[in-house]
Amino acid sequence: MALSLAQSDTAQMEHPMGEMNTTPLVDVMLVLLIMFILTIPIQTHSVGVDLPQGRIERSVDMNLIKNKVSIDADGLIRWNGAAIDRITLRQYLAASLRMPVEPELQFEPDAAARYVAVDEVLADIRRAGVKKLGFIGNERYAQF
Incomplete structure (x- = not known):
């Protein structure tokens, strides 16, 4: 003082x-x-998805069925090119998992798609229990 x-x-x-x-x-x-x-705990919002590590060698007798899920800039979900909603997506995912060999699911969100829409679809895929998931279309972002 x-x-x-x-x-x-x-x-x-x-x-x-x-x-x-x-x-x-x-x-x-x-x-x-x-x-x-x-x-203060850091708040993170993430959806854990197990992605395959490295290249998978395919044998001749392996089932090569693939399904493609895409999201366009307007948030429209497409299953193999046909427009669907999230409830139908869940039904298709459940039906594909009941097959003897799980088909590969290819996921391709548009660059202009809202993050919320992509996150919701990824969460649905995760909840369905899909093990064979691949992100396609990322090669166009290799060069900035």
């Missing part, structure tokens, strides 16, 4: 005047603010 002397015109007496030094208080408050910011 700092003290300064002030003179009164009428009394001509010296009175100590106490002023609080706020620098340590500000320092402590800044440290606490940084600690609270660091302890």
Whole structure:
């Protein structure tokens, strides 16, 4: 605490005047603010999808059936080129998983598609239990 002397015109007496030094208080408050910011959990929204690692060698006797799900810029979902809604997508995914050999699912969202629409479709694919999922069309983004 700092003290300064002030003179009164009428009394001509010296009175100590106490002023609080706020620098340590500000320092402590800044440290606490940084600690609270660091302890806030980072909110992440992600859909975990297990993608195949490396190239898969195909044998001649393996079933090469593929289904393609695409999302255009307007958010329209297409199954092998035919427009469908999310309920129909879930039904098609369940039907494809009942096959003896699970067909490969190729997923191709348009670059202008909304993230929410792509995320919802990926969540539906994940909930269905699809194991063979591939993202196609990414080669056009190789060069920026």
